[in-house]
Amino acid sequence: MTGETPIPTSWVGPIRLSGDVVGEQSVPLATYESPLWPSVGRGARVSRLVEDGIRVSVVDERMTRSTLFTAPDAATAVAAARAITARIDELAAVVSARSRHAQLIDIDTEVVGHLLFVRFALRTGDASGHNMVTLAAEGLMAAILANHPELEYGSISGNFCSDKKATAVNGILGRGRSVIAEILIPAAIVEDQLRSTAARIVALNTRKNLVGSTIAGALRSSNAHYANMLLAIYLATGQDAANIVEGSQGITYAEERDGDLLFSCTLPNLIVGTVGNGKDLPVVEDALQRLGCREDREPGANARRLAAIVAATVLCGELSLLAAQTNQGELMQSHLLLERRTEAGA
Known part of the structure; x- marks a missing residue:
């Protein structure tokens, strides 16, 4: 400073x-x-x-981070989205292993063409949670990529979060x-x-x-x-x-x-x-x-x-x-x- x-x-x-x-x-x-x-x-x-x-x-209360994956085609992205949301309990354990305070409570997905957006929502205790959810998202991305070799890394944040922007998704899904x-x-x-x-x-x-x-x-x-x-x-x-x-x-x-x-x-x-x-x-x-x-x-x-x-x-x-x-x-x-x-x- x-x-x-x-x-x-x-x-x-x-x-x-x-x-x-x-x-x-x-x-x-x-x-x-x-x-x-x-x-x-x-x-x-x-x-x-x-x-x-x-x-x-x-x-x-919840804080969110949306990750971005790429797939070879739309059908692959849709299949991966369904598999990821079905594994929420397993992915919640990944978060708990990395943080004493973060808790995964929800997953929402959107597929646009061959792009897969995965929006994670977490409880973050008394913190606003910006860094906490990003750290959690890194671990979640690694776990997803390990289980889905057909996917590739796109971005740690895909703007489906949505952070510091006027969007509809925050009011609908909560942030x-x-x-x-x-x-x-x-x-x-x-x-x-x-x-x-x-x-x-x-x-x-x-x-x-x-x-x-x-x-x-x-x-x-x-x-x-x-x-x-x-x-x-x-x-x-x-x-x-x-x-x-x-x-x-x-x-x-x-x-x-x-x-x-x-x-x-x-x-x-x-x-x-x-x-x-x-x-x-x-x-x-x-x-x-x-x-x-x-x-x-x-x-x-x-x-x-x-x-x-x-x-x-x-x-x-x-x-x-x-x-x-x-x-x-x-x-x-x-x-x-x-x-x-x-x-x-x-």
Whole structure:
């Protein structure tokens, strides 16, 4: 390391949580976009005014690596694909022999002409798992090539994973932690704290996030700005920031219930971990400790806690921005006011 790039960081909240994580938790946001702090803070304040706060559900967790083989022809590739998926238990043993934490849980294949793509999905404990799955894939490729001399090595990664790219496969088959965050906000709180109504927020979400994203050609993505919150908390907690590419693919859903607002954010591709590269920096270690992600828990539990907190943070920022955009002029006025205040205090 030859130097450091300082990024302004603020702890925002606390956010009230229920479901798979219970309690109130402040979060660190590292960003040059200073208005993000009060915006997420407004969503956090709303969560504290609701008895259950933001309910978080961790749906699944897995990290993937897709390998590429070549065969003499399509028929050979198809036959090999069927044989490989049938041997998942044997291949799982190959992974277990190379790692104490990696666990093979699924295999998906695609054949294109004479090319065979094999997508391995693994549990990786508290690590995000990039290196762990690549190491596992090397052993799996060696085992497959030994059993299938008709195949040849193509690549350790065939882009069917898919890492740091906006694709459909991650949302369909899963990659990283899949989390849903939701909150039911009484009408009075929507009006007092968000200066809006459930009906207006629901309408805007449909017109902007669903219709607008569709005509833009968005790929499994209907949200206002997940990437803003993801990047800020990824940088503060030592994550690979490039993973916001797939992490920001998610869907915001809003529904009016007797005047109240049901609001949710579904994030199927959160790539986060609490151990591994980037986690040894003192500022990151401090952040993970303050987030309660350094406790003595079963493997994977600390990373699941972090993923749940990240999803709740995304909801806070998404809710606040959409509410602001229901009022003409509010968004720009807020940015100008907050950025000028920051510059004046610098």
